[in-house]
Amino acid sequence: VEVRTGRVSVAVADQLGKQNMISTREREGILLLPNQQAVLARKEIRLVKTLVKEPVLLSETAPNQPKYSFVFEATPAPRVFRTLERAYGLSIVFDEELLAKCQFTADLTDVPPYEKLDIICRSIEATYRILDAQIIVDGKGCEPYL
Structure with missing residues (x-):
């Protein structure tokens, strides 16, 4: 089902x-x-x-759902993950404090959801896995830019 x-x-x-x-x-x-x-x-x-194999945007299946932008510029990783959670109705588990200094910049507008996760995780030197119906992100964190 x-x-x-x-x-x-x-x-x-x-x-x-x-x-x-x-x-x-x-x-x-x-x-x-x-x-x-x-x-x-x-x-x-x-x-x-x-x-599911290919999650769809909630805004495509339910008219009352907000649309989200997937254009990020120096956006903290926790905010990027929260955007994906809201847009797709996913549960993404990560250490918010550890990843707070990781920033992400990219336009992921036409990128499929799991590919979005691949790109984000590679850019912040993290990995993700799917466990039950959750996405678990593991990473070492990032050093702040000087």
């Missing part, structure tokens, strides 16, 4: 649950938000929550 707009709750069917011992999480379900998906791992009868 992939979610484009709104919220969707996904649970394992009772019939499947009676045949196997399943966890409360699978029985009660998980909540999915835009740009998230759930996949049923059949062997374990487990729901795996993650991000």
Whole structure:
């Protein structure tokens, strides 16, 4: 199940649950938000929550969503990540204090979301990984410009 707009709750069917011992999480379900998906791992009868392959801008699927600019000039990395979070409805986890001195300058207007993350992370010497439905950014921080 992939979610484009709104919220969707996904649970394992009772019939499947009676045949196997399943966890409360699978029985009660998980909540999915835009740009998230759930996949049923059949062997374990487990729901795996993650991000969709190609997240779309929330403004493209919901008319009441604001549009964001992806033109950054000497913008602190935390602000860049917050822009991506709001624009795509993503959860990006990072050490705000550590990355506060990292600045980013680029026009990412027509760049796909994961490529945006690649470019941003390379420029601030950081990496990212997707864990469940979150993007985890790891980096060493940046030295301030003199």
